[in-house]
Amino acid sequence: MNIKLICLFCVLVLTHFILFSFVEWFAHRYLMHRKALPSLLYRARAYFTDVYTNHAILHHRKFYKTYDHELDPVGSELNLRFIWTDYFVTNLIFAPIHALYMWYLPIGSAALAFMLLCYMFLWNHLHTEMHIPSNRWFFRNSAFRFLNRHHFLHHRHPG
Numbered sequence: 001m002n003i004k005l006i007c008l009f010c011v012l013v014l015t016h017f018i019l020f021s022f023v024e025w026f027a028h029r030y031l032m033h034r035k036a037l038p039s040l041l042y043r044a045r046a047y048f049t050d051v052y053t054n055h056a057i058l059h060h061r062k063f064y065k066t067y068d069h070e071l072d073p074v075g076s077e078l079n080l081r082f083i084w085t086d087y088f089v090t091n092l093i094f095a096p097i098h099a100l101y102m103w104y105l106p107i108g109s110a111a112l113a114f115m116l117l118c119y120m121f122l123w124n125h126l127h128t129e130m131h132i133p134s135n136r137w138f139f140r141n142s143a144f145r146f147l148n149r150h151h152f153l154h155h156r157h158p159g
Helices: 003-032 039-044 046-062 073-077 084-093 095-104 106-131 142-156
Strands: none
Touching (some): 084 095, 084 106, 106 142
16 A cells, blocks of 8 residues: 555545534534524525524523533433435535546545544544543543533523
8 A cells, every 4th residue: 555645535524524624513503503504405405404403402402500410311312323325415515526626636525524423433432421421531631621621611502
């Protein structure tokens, strides 16, 4: 295997990760806490309404009033993890970038898809640990504690 290709892939994954954190912030703020899209989209695609309702209404207002303790078994699992639909929708949104990469640099498309998969996998574990603590090894890590505190404040002051 070509070492330059591996290095390029790793640099692209890291670059996508950094850039996607801004995209995720924007989507979280404007799609998950506000209905910022045209109302036609919410009527045409239940997915967008579900994203908003599951997060802003149910996850923040109905459940998890106590940040790391939810008694309702339905509420304790609701909106903790990305689901496969989120992965496919996100890749669909990034289809123009995938297309450009496929035309000019196919490994870029693979790096983007891989990064999204890793990002969602990592978030699923971190977010679950934040709301349903199991005292895993990373729970004691200072980086996790920083993210957990930030997320706790987000629950106190959503939006």
